[in-house]
Amino acid sequence: MATTHIPIFMRIGDGAEQEVGVIDMPVSCTATVTVTSCGVAAALRAAADEIEHPSSGEEATT
Template sequence: MIIRMPVFMRVGDGEELEIGELEFPVTGEVTLTGSCAAVATLLRAAADRFERVEEVPSAAADA
Protein backbone atom coordinates (compact mmCIF):
# COMPACT_ATOMS: atom_id res chain seq x y z
CA MET A 1 0.00 0.00 0.00
CA ILE A 2 1.18 3.56 -0.67
CA ILE A 3 -0.01 6.58 1.29
CA ARG A 4 -0.07 9.69 -0.89
CA MET A 5 -0.19 13.23 0.52
CA PRO A 6 -0.62 16.20 -1.82
CA VAL A 7 1.64 19.17 -1.06
CA PHE A 8 0.22 22.66 -1.49
CA MET A 9 1.97 26.03 -1.37
CA ARG A 10 0.70 29.58 -1.07
CA VAL A 11 2.86 32.68 -1.23
CA GLY A 12 1.43 35.74 0.50
CA ASP A 13 -2.18 36.29 -0.47
CA GLY A 14 -1.75 34.38 -3.73
CA GLU A 15 -3.63 31.32 -4.87
CA GLU A 16 -2.86 27.97 -3.26
CA LEU A 17 -1.20 25.64 -5.78
CA GLU A 18 -0.49 21.92 -5.64
CA ILE A 19 3.28 21.64 -6.09
CA GLY A 20 3.78 17.93 -5.62
CA GLU A 21 2.89 14.76 -3.81
CA LEU A 22 4.60 12.79 -1.07
CA GLU A 23 4.48 9.01 -1.32
CA PHE A 24 5.10 6.71 1.61
CA PRO A 25 5.22 2.98 0.89
CA VAL A 26 3.64 1.06 3.78
CA THR A 27 4.04 -2.61 4.51
CA GLY A 28 2.31 -4.57 7.22
CA GLU A 29 -0.27 -3.22 9.62
CA VAL A 30 -0.94 0.52 9.66
CA THR A 31 -2.29 2.51 12.57
CA LEU A 32 -3.20 6.16 12.08
CA THR A 33 -3.40 8.40 15.12
CA GLY A 34 -4.11 12.05 15.75
CA SER A 35 -0.85 12.59 17.62
CA CYS A 36 0.98 15.84 16.87
CA ALA A 37 4.27 14.00 17.47
CA ALA A 38 3.36 11.40 14.85
CA VAL A 39 2.52 14.10 12.30
CA ALA A 40 5.81 15.90 13.08
CA THR A 41 7.74 12.65 12.55
CA LEU A 42 5.99 12.09 9.23
CA LEU A 43 6.78 15.61 8.04
CA ARG A 44 10.44 15.31 9.09
CA ALA A 45 10.72 12.08 7.11
CA ALA A 46 9.15 13.79 4.10
CA ALA A 47 11.55 16.73 4.38
CA ASP A 48 14.49 14.32 4.36
CA ARG A 49 13.31 12.96 0.99
CA PHE A 50 13.16 16.34 -0.76
CA GLU A 51 15.95 16.98 -3.20
CA ARG A 52 18.28 19.72 -2.02
CA VAL A 53 18.08 22.73 -4.32
CA GLU A 54 21.19 24.84 -4.74
CA GLU A 55 20.67 28.38 -3.59
CA VAL A 56 20.85 30.97 -6.34
CA PRO A 57 22.09 34.39 -5.24
CA SER A 58 19.36 37.01 -5.57
CA ALA A 59 19.81 40.32 -7.33
CA ALA A 60 19.30 42.05 -3.97
CA ALA A 61 22.34 40.25 -2.55
CA ASP A 62 24.47 41.60 -5.41
CA ALA A 63 23.49 45.23 -4.75
Protein backbone atom coordinates (compact mmCIF):
# COMPACT_ATOMS: atom_id res chain seq x y z
CA MET A 1 0.00 0.00 0.00
CA ALA A 2 1.33 3.48 -0.87
CA THR A 3 2.04 5.88 1.98
CA THR A 4 2.45 9.66 1.97
CA HIS A 5 5.14 11.04 4.30
CA ILE A 6 4.51 14.70 5.30
CA PRO A 7 7.09 16.41 7.54
CA ILE A 8 5.93 18.82 10.28
CA PHE A 9 8.04 21.94 10.78
CA MET A 10 8.00 24.53 13.56
CA ARG A 11 9.31 28.06 13.18
CA ILE A 12 9.26 30.57 16.00
CA GLY A 13 9.62 34.20 14.96
CA ASP A 14 12.30 34.76 12.36
CA GLY A 15 14.30 31.70 13.45
CA ALA A 16 15.08 28.72 11.28
CA GLU A 17 12.51 26.00 10.74
CA GLN A 18 13.03 22.77 12.67
CA GLU A 19 11.46 19.46 11.72
CA VAL A 20 9.50 18.35 14.80
CA GLY A 21 7.51 15.42 13.49
CA VAL A 22 5.87 13.66 10.57
CA ILE A 23 2.46 12.62 9.32
CA ASP A 24 2.39 9.18 7.68
CA MET A 25 -0.82 8.75 5.69
CA PRO A 26 -1.55 5.56 3.78
CA VAL A 27 -3.89 5.63 0.81
CA SER A 28 -6.68 4.40 3.11
CA CYS A 29 -6.65 7.95 4.61
CA THR A 30 -5.99 6.74 8.16
CA ALA A 31 -3.13 8.94 9.37
CA THR A 32 -0.48 8.57 12.05
CA VAL A 33 1.08 11.76 13.43
CA THR A 34 4.44 11.51 15.17
CA VAL A 35 6.03 14.48 16.93
CA THR A 36 9.56 14.00 18.19
CA SER A 37 10.46 15.65 21.48
CA CYS A 38 14.04 16.23 20.30
CA GLY A 39 12.71 18.15 17.28
CA VAL A 40 10.49 20.35 19.46
CA ALA A 41 13.35 20.86 21.92
CA ALA A 42 15.70 21.91 19.11
CA ALA A 43 13.15 24.45 17.85
CA LEU A 44 12.65 25.87 21.34
CA ARG A 45 16.44 26.05 21.92
CA ALA A 46 16.83 27.96 18.66
CA ALA A 47 14.08 30.36 19.72
CA ALA A 48 15.69 30.90 23.13
CA ASP A 49 19.06 31.52 21.50
CA GLU A 50 17.51 34.11 19.17
CA ILE A 51 15.86 35.85 22.14
CA GLU A 52 19.12 35.95 24.10
CA HIS A 53 21.34 36.82 21.10
CA PRO A 54 19.25 38.56 18.40
CA SER A 55 20.75 38.17 14.92
CA SER A 56 18.96 41.20 13.49
CA GLY A 57 21.04 43.64 15.56
CA GLU A 58 18.16 44.41 17.91
CA GLU A 59 18.72 44.54 21.63
CA ALA A 60 17.09 41.80 23.65
CA THR A 61 14.58 43.13 26.16
CA THR A 62 13.85 41.60 29.51
